[in-house]
Amino acid sequence: MEQSIRNELPGTVKGIVSDKVLSEVVIETSAGEVAAVITTRSLERMGLKVGDPVLALIKATNVSLRRQG
Amino acid sequence: MEQSIRNELPGTVKGIVSDKVLSEVVIETSAGEVAAVITTRSLERMGLKVGDPVLALIKATNVSLRRQG
Amino acid sequence: MEQSIRNELPGTVKGIVSDKVLSEVVIETSAGEVAAVITTRSLERMGLKVGDPVLALIKATNVSLRRQG
Amino acid sequence: MEQSIRNELPGTVKGIVSDKVLSEVVIETSAGEVAAVITTRSLERMGLKVGDPVLALIKATNVSLRRQG
Amino acid sequence: MEQSIRNELPGTVKGIVSDKVLSEVVIETSAGEVAAVITTRSLERMGLKVGDPVLALIKATNVSLRRQG
Amino acid sequence: MEQSIRNELPGTVKGIVSDKVLSEVVIETSAGEVAAVITTRSLERMGLKVGDPVLALIKATNVSLRRQG
Numbered sequence: 167m168e169q170s171i172r173n174e175l176p177g178t179v180k181g182i183v184s185d186k187v188l189s190e191v192v193i194e195t196s197a198g199e200v201a202a203v204i205t206t207r208s209l210e211r212m213g214l215k216v217g218d219p220v221l222a223l224i225k226a227t228n229v230s231l232r233r234q235g
Numbered sequence: 236m237e238q239s240i241r242n243e244l245p246g247t248v249k250g251i252v253s254d255k256v257l258s259e260v261v262i263e264t265s266a267g268e269v270a271a272v273i274t275t276r277s278l279e280r281m282g283l284k285v286g287d288p289v290l291a292l293i294k295a296t297n298v299s300l301r302r303q304g
Numbered sequence: 305m306e307q308s309i310r311n312e313l314p315g316t317v318k319g320i321v322s323d324k325v326l327s328e329v330v331i332e333t334s335a336g337e338v339a340a341v342i343t344t345r346s347l348e349r350m351g352l353k354v355g356d357p358v359l360a361l362i363k364a365t366n367v368s369l370r371r372q373g
Numbered sequence: 374m375e376q377s378i379r380n381e382l383p384g385t386v387k388g389i390v391s392d393k394v395l396s397e398v399v400i401e402t403s404a405g406e407v408a409a410v411i412t413t414r415s416l417e418r419m420g421l422k423v424g425d426p427v428l429a430l431i432k433a434t435n436v437s438l439r440r441q442g
Numbered sequence: 443m444e445q446s447i448r449n450e451l452p453g454t455v456k457g458i459v460s461d462k463v464l465s466e467v468v469i470e471t472s473a474g475e476v477a478a479v480i481t482t483r484s485l486e487r488m489g490l491k492v493g494d495p496v497l498a499l500i501k502a503t504n505v506s507l508r509r510q511g
Numbered sequence: 512m513e514q515s516i517r518n519e520l521p522g523t524v525k526g527i528v529s530d531k532v533l534s535e536v537v538i539e540t541s542a543g544e545v546a547a548v549i550t551t552r553s554l555e556r557m558g559l560k561v562g563d564p565v566l567a568l569i570k571a572t573n574v575s576l577r578r579q580g
Contacts (some may be wrong), residue, residue: 309437310408311406311407311408312405312439313382313404313405313407314404314405314441315404328433329438331438333404334403334404335382335383335384335402335403335404336381336382336383337380338380338382338431338436339379339380339433339436340433340436340437340438341433341434341436342436342437342438346438350438350440352438352440356440357440357441357442358438358439358440358441359438359439359440359441360436360437360438361436361437361438361439362407362431362435362436362437363435364397364408364409364410365410366431366432366435367407367408367409367410367411367429367430367431368378368409368411368429368430368431369398369400369409369411369415369419369421369427369428369429369430370381370427370428370430371419371421371425371426371427371428372383372426372427372428373426
């Protein structure tokens with residue numbers, strides 16, 4: 167294990183909306199859509215576009231739980 | 236839509252480890268395991284146990300992306 | 305208790321400023337103004353407008369403390 | 374304004390529970406109880422104890438909203 | 443110690459990009475550039491401009507680690 | 512650029528304190544000490560120990576600013 171971030175969800179970029187500072191990237195995963203807000207600078211440096219395979223990284227301390235059903 | 240948190244991943248509680256203040260809850264989702272760190276007080280008030288169906292809630296500003304492959 | 309987020313502060317929407325990706329919603333609570341930054345998509349889906357009663361949700365791990373006085 | 378954190382809620386320390394690494398501090402505010410999770414090292418350095426007046430600091434990007442009622 | 447936020451990195455403002463809601467402030471520190479996203483309202487209230495000395499404040503629960511080399 | 516997290520501060524592990532769920536890792540950087548709270552599971556999987564070179568990863572939306580001096 168190379169880094170401490172516990173959650174890595176594989177998906178494919180489905181849509182991108184950008185302002186100057188931040189961009190919303192929606193990815194399609196097998197657990198449904200996941201929205202990520204990253205800096206537009208990161209988006210450009212990564213060269214992300216629709217269809218690219220990515221991992222959504224989420225630190226465990228940022229996950230909350232709700233009862234289902 | 237009742238609340239602003241964009242990401243809700245359905246899963247089932249698979250394991251729980253607790254200290255006095257915080258607990259780690261691992262849930263099994265269709266996109267793989269997701270680890271959540273919540274207060275032990277919340278865990279007890281929710282009465283969560285292995286096998287319970289839950290949603291993992293993640294604010295979009297807490298999701299990062301990495302290129303895959 | 306249905307979800308693990310410990311802090312829920314009741315208030316009323318007092319002002320909204322939006323970019324394409326993110327919006328700032330200021331709510332009036334009995335402890336003073338609270339500013340929330342949520343995605344504009346969530347704002348639209350919730351149909352939030354000035355005067356609406358809401359709860360500000362804050363995970364305990366995101367709260368810091370400073371000595372007062 | 375000396376720092377960028379938008380939300381500062383005044384309150385009084387009501388209870389403290391500590392593990393070695395992290396502590397939960399519950400404060401009483403005029404909007405109800407607010408729970409903060411801080412490092413036990415910070416707790417000790419600040420010398421916090423029940424009855425102390427504090428401000429709960431919350432970055433606006435960490436606040437979500439839910440419809441009330 | 444007056445507040446619980448563990449990490450305070452001294453630096454100088456090097457660049458600012460603003461949308462209506464959020465602004466990116468890049469600061470130069472002795473450990474390299476650090477990017478902060480704060481509300482444009484906070485930026486304006488603080489009157490931040492290029493060249494100003496600032497501290498980057500980061501709660502320990504928001505820091506992840508990766509192996510180097 | 513392979514991932515969206517903007518801030519990567521190089522350092523060396525200086526101290527570790529662990530509970531069952533979470534661990535505090537203090538690293539020495541050229542900008543001073545940085546404390547990270549990660550899951551003890553991640554610490555063990557990474558096999559981190561004092562003296563190891565690491566990068567502290569911090570999402571830009573989790574950085575606040577304070578005026579210095």
